[in-house]
Amino acid sequence: MHSARELTDCAAQVPADFGGRTVADTSNTPDTRSPAQIEADIKRRRDVLADTLDEIGVRVHPKTIVGDAKAKLASSIDHTLGKAYVGVTGS
Numbered sequence: 339m340h341s342a343r344e345l346t347d348c349a350a351q352v353p354a355d356f357g358g359r360t361v362a363d364t365s366n367t368p369d370t371r372s373p374a375q376i377e378a379d380i381k382r383r384r385d386v387l388a389d390t391l392d393e394i395g396v397r398v399h400p401k402t403i404v405g406d407a408k409a410k411l412a413s414s415i416d417h418t419l420g421k422a423y424v425g426v427t428g429s
Contacts, residue, residue, distance in 0.1 A: 371379070396402055
């Protein structure tokens with residue numbers, strides 16, 4: 339995996355280090371990048387897309403969802419038991 343990046347829903351949130359224009363860019367300014375720069379931009383965007391898809395895959399994997407639910411449940415039970423212990427013992 340490449341460096342972790344935050345998932346975004348908006349083309350305006352694409353980091354500026356990609357160069358070139360985003361899909362949402364509707365300006366009429368000409369693209370002055372060389373073919374090599376365009377290919378490098380495509381590769382970087384492909385790598386980020388692959389990382390994003392990997393992250394989505396991890397987040398929606400059933401084991402991840404079950405693990406998160408178990409952790410949340412265990413946390414709430416521990417918190418509830420801690421309150422009950424303090425209430426009974428007075429400490």
